[in-house]
Amino acid sequence: MSRNAVSGAEHPIVSGFHPDPTICRVGEDYYLAHSSFEYFPGAPIFHSRDLVHWKQIGNILDRRSQFVNGGGTPSGGIYGSTLRHHDGLFYFITTNVYDSRGQIIVTAEDPSGDWSEPVFVPEAAGIDPDLCWGDDGECYLTWTGRVADTDLDGILQARIDPTTGKFKAPAYRVWQGIGLAANEAPHMYRIGDHWYLMLAEGGTERGHSVTVARADRPEGPYESCPANPVFSHRSSALPVQNTGHADLVETASGEWAAVYLAVRPRGFTPQFHVLGRETFLAGVDWVDGWPVFDEHRYGFTPDDTTFTDDFTSDAWDLRWVAPSSEPDAIAARGDDGLDLRDPGDGSPGLLCARVCDLRWTAEAEFADSGRFVVWIDERHWYGLTCENGVVRAEVRIGGVTAELGSAPAPEGAVALRIESVEPQAANMTAYGPDDIVLSLKGDNGFATLGRLDGRYLSTEVATGFTGRMLGVGAGGDASRLREFRYVPTESLPAE
Incomplete structure (x- = not known):
């Protein structure tokens, strides 16, 4: 980069x-x-x-x-x-x-x-x-x-x-x-x-x-x-x-x-x-x-937006916010990461950070179960959920929710990855702003469970006044997030 x-x-x-x-x-x-x-x-x-x-x-x-x-x-x-x-x-x-x-x-x-x-x-x-x-x-x-x-x-x-x-x-x-x-x-x-x-x-x-x-x-x-x-x-x-x-x-x-x-x-x-x-x-x-x-x-020269959080500090990093809830209602910091839970308040139950780059890679490592999404609102998101021993790649666009793929969860830690990459376009009208790739880490590295055109997570499709967020939440009643990593992957042009 x-x-x-x-x-x-x-x-x-x-x-x-x-x-x-x-x-x-x-x-x-x-x-x-x-x-x-x-x-x-x-x-x-x-x-x-x-x-x-x-x-x-x-x-x-x-x-x-x-x-x-x-x-x-x-x-x-x-x-x-x-x-x-x-x-x-x-x-x-x-x-x-x-x-x-x-x-x-x-x-x-x-x-x-x-x-x-x-x-x-x-x-x-x-x-x-x-x-x-x-x-x-x-x-x-x-x-x-x-x-x-x-x-x-x-x-x-x-x-x-x-x-x-x-x-x-x-x-x-x-x-x-x-x-x-x-x-x-x-x-x-x-x-x-x-x-x-x-x-x-x-x-x-x-x-x-x-x-x-x-x-x-x-x-x-x-x-x-x-x-x-x-x-x-x-x-x-x-x-x-x-x-x-x-x-x-x-x-x-x-x-x-x-x-x-x-x-x-x-x-x-x-x-x-x-x-x-x-x-x-x-x-x-x-x-x-x-x-x-x-x-x-x-x-x-733009500042580097790379960050890693293991959630062992005494206070929330200022980047973490929650839609229609509070970070403290969704998660608690512990000695070995972040304990996530369903807040039961009718909110999406997500702890979120802003996406700040046109191309990026983000990874969430859970102790066992967990949810990781790229999010506009409850009707427009792509994500991965590890629950009951299965990792599912899912998408919500408007009133439709679909499963893109699934795989057995690995034993021990579960590493989920979401990336924004160059689109694979068969023709001009298929050329969107990016493709979003959803992956699970296995014995041979990360394996893709789903890939989808990024235009469905744009303001022109979803409408509204906000932008993409990366959100983590509980897979089921509770989960432990050990680490979150975000890295921009775009090359900025010279002035």
Whole structure:
């Protein structure tokens, strides 16, 4: 495997299912957070000193008192958010679509430490909330949705008290974009003499775009940028698509940059993206008072995503999350690995980590029984289950579940492997993003029990807002996982 220098226009700074990026800077330190939908702990947060190399430092919503479990609906949970720093305190505001109490505000002095219990904003119904402070200390909430118990909807704004979540004055409509579909994800900034309002428009699919307007006052009237949309890959043949949902940050040297989400579709038309929406980076110049995106400004060598976990540490690695459950309900760390169990809470009962590469190999070694899957949701997964002395390769696509192959389980440890490899395509229309290979280790190495086109584990097929996850669970009532290994196998092109 080669990890060469790449352009930020073609490779994410945070790969895998890390959508809806939001960024802030404190001195020389940058902090980046993401939406996480049904997975708990929620809202992963990262730290960087150079904008291109990021290390996860926590999950902002790591207690159920902060993140109500909504019963398992895929692509529910934690939506778009905003991370800001004001007067010595970090603020994170987000939407939990499982929770009817309104937008959620949590705070922390240390972004890697404990975040507060939530303050709710009950009057603001909708998604994608943003906080911005004026020079006079007034705090402005901007969001997509409606005002509770009124007919007011669209891109809305209100002055609020962030310590109580209460409106200080009635809400009002602000700039509604340039007329593309799904105007959402507002971020407001006080820059120079103007207030800037940036939106995502066109939907989070191929038409995704960034638009911007400016005003002399937070409430407007707003002047639309004559170059709108200021950033989009729509109707292009570029290898990165769905670019949008951007957030600006001023660098420590006084320049500007933007993080945004995008996808890397592969395979024959209409192409398929499998990792979910990832986080990319662009430089930003200001020309005649308007932001101009330079997606080629940053070149970097991507971090190696290889990891091994034997689960003997005292705490969970931050990468492990659970759909519609909690890691502690599914598994317990022991002296010799991880004890997995059925949590009995109606969830899939999986402990999951994000797939972060287009080509990869992952192995799970169990003491006896166990389940290992590559997962989008309960209706879209491929996997291996060792139970009652038999290993089965199975697939679920929509309403159909099928067994691809089976073999007797070996005596002693059971090693299961899942790989993403180049597709075997008989013709153009059979060319998907990858093939997924499911294997069992025997006396003569790994033997394939099943191989299937990876397009059925893509967003274009499964729909939704998430991406591929690797999940482990109990095979039957209980299992012991001794070790988990993940290795990227793609070669990155030179810049």
